[in-house]
Amino acid sequence: xxxxxxxxxxxxxxxxxxxxxxxxxxxxxxxxxxxxxxxxxxxxxxxxxxxxxxxxxxxxxxxxxxxxxxxxxxx
Numbered sequence: 001x002x003x004x005x006x007x008x009x010x011x012x013x014x015x016x017x018x019x020x021x022x023x024x025x026x027x028x029x030x031x032x033x034x035x036x037x038x039x040x041x042x043x044x045x046x047x048x049x050x051x052x053x054x055x056x057x058x059x060x061x062x063x064x065x066x067x068x069x070x071x072x073x074x075x
Contacts, residue, residue, distance in 0.1 A: 004028070005027050005075040006027065006028040006029070006030060006073060006074045007023045007028070007029050007030070007075065008029075008030040008032055008075075009023060009029065009030070009031055009032065010032045010033075011032070012031045012032070012033040012035075012038055012039070012042060013033075013049070014049055014051070016033070017031065017042075017049070017051060017052065017057075018051060018052075020062055021052065021056060021062070024061040024062040025061075028061055028062075028063075029061060029062045030062075030063050030064075030065060030070055030071070030073075031063070031064045031065075032064075032065055032066070032071060033064070033066055034066055036066045038066075039066045042057055042064045043058075043064050045057050045058045
């Protein structure tokens with residue numbers, strides 16, 4: 001079952017990215033990180049930590065942002 005709440009996971013490193021990936025299976029998810037390069041890499045399907053393949057990072061249920069204003073739309 002998919003829920004309409006939007007979850008935000010702050011920090012997209014070794015812990016945050018897997019957590020965001022799991023939450024995105026049930027919720028709309030925002031992966032937030034202050035590192036603009038990290039966010040751009042994730043948006044392009046690249047994980048420097050090599051934890052996930054491109055198709056696992058790019059999903060219609062997960063968005064990535066480094067803009068603090070994106071946090072307003074999360075629950």
